[in-house]
Structure formats: C-alpha cells, structure tokens
Amino acid sequence: MHPELEAHLSHCRNLPSPPGVALRIIELAQNPDVVMSTAADTIGLDPALSARMLRIANSPLYASRRRVENLSQALTLLGLNATLTLALGFSLSQGTRSGQQPAAQERIWRRSVIAALASRLLGQYTGQRKLEELMLAGLLQDIGMLALLQLYPDDYAALTELASDNTSLVLAERAWLGCDHAAAGNWMARQWNLPVLLQEAIGESESSASTTPFNACVAVSGYVADIWLTHQPESTQLAHGVAAEQAATRLGMDYADFLALTEQMVKTLPEVCAMFDVPASSPARIEALLEQARELLVVRNLREIQDAARARKDADESESRARRLAEEVRRDPLTGVYNRGQLETVLEREFDTATRHGWPLSIAFIDLDDFKQVNDRWGHLVGDEVLRNFAKTLVKHVRGSDIVARYGGEEFLVVLPGIAEDAAAHVVRRILSEVSQVAMAQVDGVPLHITFSAGLATQGALDQFQDVDSLLRAADDALYGAKRDGRNRVAVGAISG
Template sequence: MRPELESQLSNCRNLPSPPGVALRIIELAQDPEVVMATAADAIGLDAALSARMLRIANSPLYASRRRVENLSQALTVLGLNATLTLALGFSLTRCGTGTHPVAQERVWRRSVIAALACRLLGQHAGLRKAEELMLAGLLQDIGVLALLEVLGDDYAQLVERADDNAALLAAERDLLGCDHAAVGGWLARQWNLPALLREAIMESETPVSDTTFNACVAVSGHVADIWIAGTDEARTEEAHRHAALQAATRLGLDYAAFLALIEDMLAALPEVCTMFDVPPAPPARIQALLDQARELLVVRNLREIQEAARARKEADEHEDRARRLAEEVRRDPLTGAYNRSQLEEVLEKEFDAATRHGWPLSIAFIDLDDFKQVNDRWGHLVGDEVLRNFAKSLMRHVRSSDIVARYGGEEFLVVLPGINEEAAAHVVRRILSEVAGAAMAHVNGQPLHITFSAGLATQGALEQFRHVDDLLRAADEALYGAKREGRNRVSVGVVSP
C-alpha cells in the first residue's frame, strides 16, 4: 500500500470503527479466562445485537431441538467461541457513516453471501472453525468501506460502475497501486482483530500462504459473485463457471460437490440475509442456472461412464492382445504346442519342484515314425498338416496341467507332473493307440495314419536324477531304444549309474 494512502487512512476522522460493544467483544475474544457470563453481559447491553443472537440460535445453522427463548439459552446453544465471533460480525456490520448507501449496500450484500459461502466451504473442507470462517468471509471487503470514507464520491462511483469484483480490483490497483483487500488487512490491524482474520482479509483476493482457511475465504467471494451478478444471464453463468473453477483449484471441490454447495446456499441464504438485514439478490436466475448445471452434470456423468466403459474395453482388448502376443511367443507357430524355449523354462521349474517336494515327474520324448517318408512321398504341406493334427490330438489326450511342446522337427516332449512311471506309461500307450487309429491327414481322399515311438523317464521315489538334463537324456535314450526295437512302442529309461 502506498504511503500516501496509508497516511490518508490514518488521518481520516470518519474511518469505520467498531462500535463500543464490538471493541468489548474483541477484547473478550483475546482473553483466555473469559467466561460465558461476561460475554452475555457485554452482548446484553445491545438490544439489537441480543435479538440477532437469539435469531441465529434458532436458525437452521444451529438447529436446536427446542426453541431458544432468551439470550442465556442462545449463548448456551452457540457456545462461547461462536457467541463472541458471531456477535463481533453482527456488530461490525453497523460500522461506517452510511454516506454512500448504494455502494455500501452492495458491499454488505456481497459480504453476507460470502460469509455463508465461507462457512459451507469450510464444512466441505473439513475445517472446524465455522464461526471464524463466517466472520472472515463477512469482513473480507471491509476495506471498501474504508476507501469510501477516505476517497468519497470518486471511489463510490468507481464501485458502482464496476461490473463485478474483478473489475473493481483492476480499477483499484490502477488508481491506488493496491486493492481493498490490502486496505482491509490494514484496517483489521487497527481494530486489533485476531491474526487469523487479518491474514484472511489480506489474502482474500491474492492468496499467498494458501492455507485451507484463507482459500475458503478467497473462494467464498467468487461464490458470492454468482448472486451479485443479478439477472444478467451471461454474467451469472460466467460467475458460476469461475467460482466452480476456483473451488476445484484451491479446495479440490469437484463439480457435483460445488453444485451441492450452491443448493445449500439457496436454502440457507434467506435466513442469513434476514439476520444481517441485507436483501439477497433474487434467486430465480440462480435456481435456473443450478437446474441447467445439474442437467449438464448428468450428461457429463453419462459421457464419463461411456468413456470409462470404452476405456475399459480398450484396456481389456489391449490386455488380450498382449496376452495373445505373449502366448504366441511361447508357442510353436505351426503346431500350437509350446516351443522349446518355453519348454526348457517350465521343465526346469517342474523338476526343481518335484525334487524339492519328493513327488513324481514323468516326461515322454515322442518321435513320429517314418515321418521323412511322408514328406518325401506327399510333400511338406501334407507333412505340416500331419504335425498340426498330431499336436492337437496329443494336447487333447493329456490333462490341462500337462505340457506338450514341439522339441524340433517331428519330435515332441510331454511333461506329466505328479505322474509316476507306471501311470505315465499307461497314458502314453493309450495316446499311441488313439493316434494310430485316427487319420492325421487325407491324401487323394484316403486317410493317412501314423504311429510314434516314445521314450519315458521319471523323477520319482525310486529313481532320482541329479539334473533335469539327466532326466531328458534318459528319456531320449529310451526313445532310441523304442526305435531299435521296431518303433510304434513306448520304452522306459532308467537312471544312469
């Protein structure tokens, strides 16, 4: 604030000053030893103030189970802190000379609306300082009253010409190099108001510390501007949009919560304005705006639900594609069986688990008999068809927990966790019987049958292999044994000495 303006304020004889009862309340509020009886005595000296305290105790803000009939009951309902804070607010609304009634009425109307908004914003933010918030909201524009007294008609015309609070602030800063919030903070110091209130008034237009308390005060002014905009539809909608943005930015209030706040304002404002003898702006336009905003919120929520559903669907599709791609990497592209790389990873895990827990693990090396003749006689396309159909048949005849992998060429490996040697041999022989009886391809309308040879090895209670490679080697040697013995059979391998 410029020194010359501060000098004008200091030397102004008509500067707003608290009435005697307000000065006494300020004094009591700063006394940690004050008792309710002392507060009641001070308030009781002012009949109008007593009536207002009685009215607020019976208001929806302090819903009591029974009607409050006297000042003593009212103060008991409100409590000491609320009593002093609210009484101070009521007292200070009567300060000033009243020489510029149009401008002053505008200031107090905005202040009263902001007081209620500040209280409700504090509730949404979880602050337990309802009365302090209400008083801070009420006093945030007190600097305008001081400037009206110091600068007179010129400033009064500036207030009356300003379309909104933002325009008033811009004009003040251009003319004075500061705004009414800075002047209000200065005035609060002169009145010896508590630091919490002084800082909130000072930062009501340009928050610096951005505490939740100060943010509530700052946002409350923007909420009040919705009512101050009057019947101008464009200005009301812009004030509504700006207040919602400020509430979201400074207090994290989402749009649904903001609309709920406006509804609470509409319900409580008539009573609060009556308490402070201030006529509120007609609510019709605001109610219409609220109805429209709720319709837009429904549309927005529906759109968000649709977008969320679409996003979930896309995420599911992406996850499914990723899963398929990962599965494709693990599978042999021709047969659909696991590839050798995946086989080695799974087999090593199964071998370690079987060795550690002592349960059996059987594997079967399978090699298609005379497969080279199929390729030489009928071609590789027929050979590929045989491999595909054989792999499908193999996977169809084992459990879902078993593993079928293409080891290379026409060789396959079947991993049978938890199956001992005897049971594994029975399974593989049954598969051999099923495969031999089914056509793996058709050539010139004739079925093409094949057989296979299998070598079986088991990690079990009687036979313990030191390493998974030893288990594979035993199954491989058993396979060659089956080949030597004439093919189309299952041979069992043993642990090498």
C-alpha cells in the same frame, strides 16, 4: 500497501469504526480466561444484538431439535467461541453501515453477507473446524472497500459502478492506488486489533494463491458471492464456472459438492440476509441460479458425479453415526432420558446462569412409590417397562426447554429453568395427577398404575443456594419428607439452617 494511501487512511476522520460493544467483544475474544457468563452480560446490553444471536441459534446453521427461547439457551447452544465470533460479526456489520454513498455501502455489505455464508459452508464441506471464524472473515474481507469509499466517496463509488465484476474492480484499484481493497482491509483489521487469523485472511482475500486452507475458503467465498451479484444469465453462468474452478483448485472440491453447496446457499441465504438486514435475491432469481448450476452438472462426467455422491453419502452416514454415538453417551440406555453424568453438566450450567442473572431455577427429585414391590412381584422385565414408560410420560408433560434425567434406580430429576417455586409445584402436582391415571405396564391383561413422591427446591429470589449440591440436598430432603408423609405427593424444600 502504498505508504501514501496508508497516510491518507490514517488521517481520514470518518473511517468505519467498531461500536463500543464490538470493541468489548474483541477484548473478550483475546482473553483466554473469559467465561460464557461474561459474554452473556456484554451481549445482553445490546437488545438488537441479543435478538440476532437468538435468531441465529434457531437458524438452519444451528438446527436444534428444540426451539431456543432465550439468550442463555442460545449462547449455550452456540458455545463461547462461536458466540464471541458471531456477535462480533453482527455488531461490526451494524456499526459500520453509515456515512456517504449508502447505495454503494449496501452493495458492499450484500456481497459481504453472501461471502460470509459461503465461507462458512466452504469450510464445512472441506472439513475446517473454525466455521464461525470463517464466517466472520468472509463478512469482513471487503471492509477495505468501505474504507476506500469513505476516503474517496465519489471516485470509488463510480469505480465500483463501472466495474463489471470483482476481478475487474481489483484490477482497477491496483491501477489507481497501487494496491487493492484487500490490502486496505488488512490495514483496517490491524487498526481494529482483530485477531491475526482474520487480518491475514482479509489481506489474502484477493490473492491468486492462499497460504492456508482457512484463507482459501475466504478467498473462494468472494467468487461464490459474485454468482449472486450478476444479473445476466451468461454472466451468472460464467461466475458459477469460475467459482467452481476456484473451489476445485484451491480446496479440492468436486462439482457435486459445489452444487450441494450452491443448494445449501439457496436454502440458507434468505435467513442469513434477514439477520444482517440486507436484501435477498428474488425467488425467480434463486430458481434461475439453481437451474444454471444443474445444467453445468449435466455436462460433467456421470461416473465422477456418482462416485462423489456415494462418497458424500458415506461421509454423511459416518457423521450421523458419530452424532448418534455421542448422543448415546449422554443418554440413559434404558429410558432414553439424560443420564446422571450429563445431568450434572447441564445442571451446573443452568444453576450458574440462574444465579448470575437472578432467574428462578426449580428442580424436582422424583421417586417411584413402592417400585421394589413391582420388581419383587412381577420381575425386573416389568420393572424396566415401567421405568421406560414413566420416563416417556414425564418427558411428554414438560416443556421442550426442561431437562429430564434418570438419577439412578427409580429416581428421576426434572430441571425447570425459569420456573419459580409455586409454578413448579403446580407443574409437578399436575404431572403426578396425570401419571397416576396412565398404565405403565400390562400384567396378565391388567393395567399397572403407579404413583410417585417428589421433592422440589428452587433457586430464586427468596432462597439462594450456595451451589448445586445444596440445591440437590434441599430437593432430596423434601423428597424424603414426601415419602415420610405417606407418598404420592409433592413436598417443597428450603435452605436448611
């Protein structure tokens, strides 16, 4: 960057700057020993940021089989790295949208948000691993525009108005300043102490070539964003062709994949725009974009498209098989609920979260009454049927956020996050009442009913267990008390001693 421009930026008092929470998140991201609970504490200080993290966890980007209902579940779903990266993007986008030329700022941020989603999807379609970092790099690639807008509010706003597209804007910047907004953005990223990965991607976002696939995704995302920012059909078609060509040249994407990316953008962008408080395109505009993309597809070689679609289907099927295999490892093969190994992982996480935040956490040890007699009298096949149907019934009567696992043999464990002792006891007793009325198998046409005994323990305001093992022991002791007192009942345990 030109030394004179750097000096002007250095002395500009109203440059965009990260808010306090963003600065804290930057520090956390650079600490290799940071843990999820620390990130949760930091994000929890900002209600608006917490709400955005919850919303993105429930968005199509992170489609989950059950709805995420609180910040703890959201951060657990996203993982530590994604949590810090996405939270930083949200906090920076909100903290730097103020000052002069609000209309110009909104145009810049709209392009940034579109590029953020495009960068992530480009990374996804090309097999990149750091999808959240790509989304953040796409979001921040135009921060140099915000800096130049603050430094030269009237002149730079006029320049953005006159430029027909981003390419012409970059050429005008270089003619006027001797550099472009990507160089200014790189300087800003260094001042904010952002990770080097982001600094380099921002600096290369307007280069004609990229040194890494990561940087290429970010650079191409700007071309994809330009598709949504043009208004004339001819300009839109031209922008789409340029973006597809850049994706093919820099990332090796064929047009079938690029069309799939466009369709995914259309599906997901309204949700992402809402999360960042920027306007999305109108439905008519979106439909026009898709129609033009499909028209371009028609002129491509049909065989090439068919081969690409077949390859994509094979890849999706392989990915689906991999996901199924990964899920099977976590599940008990007979009942389909979580196995003991996965239970230990989930329970440790829930216990740590509950203890740190002072939230209640109840667990129930459940043991089928006289199950040995079922096996001895009717055989193990009937016993297996009873276990399968009992597990299904148990899952049916708990919340989607609760966890059901087979602990071993005829023992199950139910984890009830956020449920205090009295409420948990009511829930388990209700389940006991309803389960006893449902036949778990048919033997020679005769319905087979069972009951269970349960031991309940709660990590809460009164009982504070030191660790998960202590909580499990309390529930186990209560279970044995229930069986000793006659079975078919629920007993509540407490801290011993």
